Amino acid sequence: MGNVISPLPGIFYRKPGPGKDPFVEVGDAVESGQTVGIVEIMKQFTEVQSDVAGVVESFEVEDGAMVNPGDTLVVVREGQA
């Protein structure tokens, strides 16, 4: 398993903007370096990328939830889909 960890405090978003599709859904294949969400802090937006290639297993926080540095955001099952 590869956990995607929040590097900073803020609000976690699964979508690039209101009305847009989520970056990834559970079951989607992701590449290493692919953006899986955004953390917003004081109107500055930081993209969060997966460190590993694999399949999205679960989201550990809800869209729009408050996160702290070190919180697990997404669990990725390493390897092929």
Next chain:
Amino acid sequence: MRRLFIANRGEIAVRIIRTAKEMGIATVVGVSEADVDSLAAHIADEHALLGPAPAPASYLNQDAVVAAALEHGCDALHPGYGFLSENAAFAAKVAEAGLIWVGPAAEAIGMMGNKAQARDAARRAGVPILKGTDGPLRPEDDALEIAREIGYPLVVKASAGGGGRGIRFVHHEAELLSTIEMARGEAGAVFGDPTVYLERFVEFARHVEVQILGDGKDFIHLGDRDCSMQRRSQKVIEEAPAPDLPDVVRRTIRESSVELARQCGYSGAGTVEFLYDPIRQEAAFIEMNTRIQVEHPITEQITSVDLVREQLLIAYEGAMSLMQEDVAFTGHAIECRINAEDPEKNFFPSPGRIARLAWPEGSGVRVDSGVGEGSVVTPFYDSMLAKLVVHASDRPGGIEATLQALQNTRIEGVKTTIPMHSTLLSRPEFADVAHHSKFIENMPDLLEAP
């Protein structure tokens, strides 16, 4: 009975409450769960919970805001700046709910929110506009011919764009037509409106603006401001009046801004923004903001006019308290936006608890703040903590007094942009008015930690 709902937070909520109190108006401030303990919530007569911390669930939730204002028996609503302040649909909703909207009519907000419409209105009022298409570029227009007339480099802008989005640069004729096509496609997809227009591109421009007031019958200006010191298109230092403007330019932008307000039958406070090209000595219309602005205190300091009071008088009584001949200008004012950001980490936001706080004092010093000692700076909203405003008899004295006031400011617990202000105000380019809106970006070493 007069009871004002403040649909905003931070320093502008505090600022509005202060004037409302002086006028004997009761105040109710709408707050999110993160702001229940804020300075604004403490000093208002009441506060109303709007919803959870993220702005879309609270400060941007139009129905929740209107419902809270009605539940708390308010008869008027002030939107401040940002959030819903320039949302025409919200302004209409507030009026439909039977509340007085402290701002211009929804139609005026809507018109100025559309760049091509705003530019057209400006042109009709005799406001100088940047050489470009008069209104939208129509599909049947000869874009090549029009672009030759404007000259290169130029920009293709989406009518519905804003905040730096929906803009494409064209340096050579060969890339014009394909860029227009791309911009139309993008504008349609992103903004739901494929309309674009062309405009001359000015590389080293200053940002100057004119404060206007109107009550639907009379229209006046309260002078100009310069907001050229910007970082990533965000203003960081503002001053009034705008330094080193040729008299003819100053007179033209002031008088034509008043004319624009008159043509719209404008009611409320507004700002007409211009790009000033110091080489050609030409000013050109950018946009009109239909709200109170962050930098309004510098105008208040040089005119002794309380702009929030005028907004409330216009909304409640339908008339402002002064005419153009009543406006007199004194001295020079400088404003520094103090943000909770870490200059040593590329200005990354610095939330936290303000452990210690001491503002400077003294004649000519004004601090508009949204926080106090012990306040928690949350990660949910923008990073501005306060505005330090200094008024002096002239510009060199103002720069010196501002540097002194910055030195006398103590904020512990969060990092702030105070060191950046000291660096910028000490630069010879600022003293000589040789700076422009890309000055900070063009000098990457400028803000690096020593």
